[in-house]
Amino acid sequence: MNKSIASFCTYFFTASTLMMSAPVLSAFNKVDDSLLAALPSYNGTDLELAVNDKGTFFTLWSPEAQAVKVNIYDSNNAPDASRVLEMSRSENGTWRVSVPEKLYGKFYTFQVKYDGKWLKETPGVWAKAVGVNGHRAAIIDFSTTNPEGWSADKGPELKNITDAVIYEMHHRDFSVHPSSGIVNKGKFLALTEDETRSTLGDPTGIDHLKELGITHVHILPSYDYNSVDESNLPSNQYNWGYDPINYNAPEGSYSTNPMDPATRIKEMKQMVKALHDAGIGVVMDVVYNHTGANDDSNFSLTAPNYYYRHRTDGSYSDASGCGNETASDRQQMQNFIVNSVKYWADEFHIDGFRFDLMAIHDTETMNRVARELKEINPSIFVYGEGWTAGDSPLPVERRALKENVSAMPDVAVFSDDIRDAVKGHYSNAADRGFATGKPGNEETIKIGIVASTAHPQVDYTKGNNSKFAYASAPTQIINYVSCHDDLTLTDKLAKSMPGSSEEQRQRAAKLAQTIVFTSQGTPFMFAGEEIFRDKKGVHNSYKSPDSINAIDWTLKHRNAELFNYYQQLIKLRKSHPAFRMTTAEDIARNIKFDKVSEPNLVSYSILNNANGDEWKEIKIILNGSDEERMVKLPKGEWVIIASDGKIDVDGMGQSKGGNTKIAPVSAYIVARK
Numbered sequence: 084m085n086k087s088i089a090s091f092c093t094y095f096f097t098a099s100t101l102m103m104s105a106p107v108l109s110a111f112n113k114v115d116d117s118l119l120a121a122l123p124s125y126n127g128t129d130l131e132l133a134v135n136d137k138g139t140f141f142t143l144w145s146p147e148a149q150a151v152k153v154n155i156y157d158s159n160n161a162p163d164a165s166r167v168l169e170m171s172r173s174e175n176g177t178w179r180v181s182v183p184e185k186l187y188g189k190f191y192t193f194q195v196k197y198d199g200k201w202l203k204e205t206p207g208v209w210a211k212a213v214g215v216n217g218h219r220a221a222i223i224d225f226s227t228t229n230p231e232g233w234s235a236d237k238g239p240e241l242k243n244i245t246d247a248v249i250y251e252m253h254h255r256d257f258s259v260h261p262s263s264g265i266v267n268k269g270k271f272l273a274l275t276e277d278e279t280r281s282t283l284g285d286p287t288g289i290d291h292l293k294e295l296g297i298t299h300v301h302i303l304p305s306y307d308y309n310s311v312d313e314s315n316l317p318s319n320q321y322n323w324g325y326d327p328i329n330y331n332a333p334e335g336s337y338s339t340n341p342m343d344p345a346t347r348i349k350e351m352k353q354m355v356k357a358l359h360d361a362g363i364g365v366v367m368d369v370v371y372n373h374t375g376a377n378d379d380s381n382f383s384l385t386a387p388n389y390y391y392r393h394r395t396d397g398s399y400s401d402a403s404g405c406g407n408e409t410a411s412d413r414q415q416m417q418n419f420i421v422n423s424v425k426y427w428a429d430e431f432h433i434d435g436f437r438f439d440l441m442a443i444h445d446t447e448t449m450n451r452v453a454r455e456l457k458e459i460n461p462s463i464f465v466y467g468e469g470w471t472a473g474d475s476p477l478p479v480e481r482r483a484l485k486e487n488v489s490a491m492p493d494v495a496v497f498s499d500d501i502r503d504a505v506k507g508h509y510s511n512a513a514d515r516g517f518a519t520g521k522p523g524n525e526e527t528i529k530i531g532i533v534a535s536t537a538h539p540q541v542d543y544t545k546g547n548n549s550k551f552a553y554a555s556a557p558t559q560i561i562n563y564v565s566c567h568d569d570l571t572l573t574d575k576l577a578k579s580m581p582g583s584s585e586e587q588r589q590r591a592a593k594l595a596q597t598i599v600f601t602s603q604g605t606p607f608m609f610a611g612e613e614i615f616r617d618k619k620g621v622h623n624s625y626k627s628p629d630s631i632n633a634i635d636w637t638l639k640h641r642n643a644e645l646f647n648y649y650q651q652l653i654k655l656r657k658s659h660p661a662f663r664m665t666t667a668e669d670i671a672r673n674i675k676f677d678k679v680s681e682p683n684l685v686s687y688s689i690l691n692n693a694n695g696d697e698w699k700e701i702k703i704i705l706n707g708s709d710e711e712r713m714v715k716l717p718k719g720e721w722v723i724i725a726s727d728g729k730i731d732v733d734g735m736g737q738s739k740g741g742n743t744k745i746a747p748v749s750a751y752i753v754a755r756k
């Protein structure tokens with residue numbers, strides 16, 4: 084979600100537009116956040132459902148409930164429960180009941196009596212399998228959901244997050260276009276198909292990812308969300324999915340059969356396995372910061388009020404801009420987040436997590452998330468949006484803000500500094516940046532190059548967004564120029580460079596991404612940019628039709644030269660550790676900026692065989708102006724890696740140094756041993 088008020092969730096307000104203008108009071112009595120915080124918590128992983136040889140066990144955490152029952156259904160659409168089990172109060176706020184048989188094939192809901200009233204049925208907050216549209220939880224045998232070879236399945240090993248190259252994609256964008264050559268369009272299974280080709284013969288799907296060289300796909304929300312009707316998939320609805328219902332079950336519309344609770348689980352695992360087999364890791368976008376519904380959410384129906392923050396008048400506070408915000412600073416919500424990501428890591432072998440509006444969460448929770456995930460698999464990494472979409476009762480110093488990232492050693496944040504400096508402000512379409520000729524961004528580009536760490540030659544007081552070195556290590560920074568939010572890079576360039584040719588815009592795109600991929604920190608790109616995909620100028624396409632969101636794979640043919648540039652950029656980064664330093668000290672020691680006086684020009688060296696690189700010195704000169712610049716390159720035996728909009732990791736000629744012309748809107752990269 085964007086730094087601006089997240090406009091895609093405005094549709095939640097169509098039924099109750101008052102939410103945007105007036106606070107929404109919780110329908111439940113006794114909202115006092117300090118009392119809620121004092122309720123007992125439970126950290127067991129058997130919550131809600133466990134099936135073993137001794138039977139089927141239900142455990143619901145609901146400390147303030149007056150009574151709880153489980154409704155058992157023979158099918159997802161059976162009108163009446165076949166059995167109703169009364170639960171008994173147990174330890175730490177839980178309620179329990181069990182039966183001696185395995186209830187595989189049945190569905191269930193919980194029902195809580197609170198304040199004298201029975202609340203609506205809910206599948207709970209820990210449903211791991213659900214029926215169509217997620218209204219009822221399903222009891223399935225998980226051992227039947229594992230693809231062949233699953234027990235040996237492993238994601239790529241990663242020493243440091245800076246070794247990752249992240250590719251952000253939506254299942255539907257990636258495969259649904261008629262040109263994709265993929266059979267399972269818009270499905271998890273799209274990423275299991277080998278040797279798919281576009282209608283013009285270019286590799287698509289997983290082959291495309293391998294060809295490009297990225298290390299991780301970051302999939303937009305893939306847990307069960309609300310806004311696509313799974314029972315009516317032919318209606319071709321599209322949604323990004325930032326309206327969670329069931330956090331621990333996959334989204335049904337991405338499966339080939341949402342009616343069968345096991346299918347979505349099986350197919351998501353097949354996707355993970357196919358990507359792992361191709362050497363690619365899977366990062367999941369997680370949205371624990373808010374729920375689509377307020378009083379009717381699964382959180383509210385299991386433990387009224389508890390999982391949310393409130394204002395002093397009892398209304399839902401709204402740091403998400405979507406009508407509510409969750410309370411990670413409360414123990415059971417923290418337990419929920421931590422155990423949920425651990426579940427995805429364990430059961431689905433997920434390799435990384437991207438936290439939406441992460442600053443709604445507290446730093447302590449994020450540290451616990453990172454620590455406990457690393458215990459499962461040291462290659463797992465965690466990053467998020469270090470901002471909120473509105474104010475929060477959580478004190479600023481406790482928020483997982485980018486400005487507080489030094490308090491979260493194993494968590495990374497998106498650098499809006501480099502994003503806006505390179506291409507211009509995200510919300511002002513016409514605004515230009517360094518790569519599109521606007522002067523005044525040079526120092527912020529340098530902040531991006533050193534990954535927002537302290538550097539003797541970088542003056543943070545001249546930074547556009549941040550005024551201090553907030554990162555204590557480059558492993559805490561994600562560099563990008565665009566993502567699913569806001570204009571695609573292609574559209575941003577079109578809107579900010581009126582009258583330009585496509586050739587000029589692609590030149591700017593190359594320079595923009597060269598800055599991202601050569602900067603310290605971890606590079607992140609939006610799917611399809613490598614073939615110059617656009618979204619027809621739609622900046623908030625969260626529910627736009629496929630005609631806006633789908634990637635047209637015939638562009639790969641047309642923009643083959645741009646694709647090749649991206650390939651080389653990624654190869655350059657992956658084959659040279661100098662671009663992947665891991666400490667602020669290394670960066671301060673090894674990066675030296677040159678004195679230049681012209682606007683839109685930044686020149687620097689990475690020295691000392693940085694981070695074990697075979698290259699003793701790499702010189703990177705970035706020219707964002709539309710004028711040729713002359714620089715004095717030190718005398719030496721240089722290999723030219725990039726010049727005038729072209730790039731070749733193996734070199735494209737030599738230079739002896741001296742006066743060197745830097746073409747307009749281009750990066751010049753040379754290296755010497």
Ligand code: CA
Nearest residue numbers: 307308309335
């Ligand atoms: Ca759903």
